[in-house]
Amino acid sequence: MPTQLAAQLRSAAPALAELEAITAAPGLVVAHAPSHGIWTPRTPSSSATSS
Numbered sequence: 001m002p003t004q005l006a007a008q009l010r011s012a013a014p015a016l017a018e019l020e021a022i023t024a025a026p027g028l029v030v031a032h033a034p035s036h037g038i039w040t041p042r043t044p045s046s047s048a049t050s051s
Contacts (some may be wrong), residue, residue, distance in 0.1 A: 022028075
């Protein structure tokens with residue numbers, strides 16, 4: 001693993017562990033958005049926001 005990536009993962013580990021603990025809470029209901037393998041933030045399409 002590249003050194004810089006390893007360092008970034010180590011620094012993110014506490015926040016990721018906290019997120020996992022919150023989202024794994026018993027009885028928590030979450031909605032999942034469909035994914036097409038895109039890892040970038042998405043914005044609503046113009047057709048979804050037009051009337």
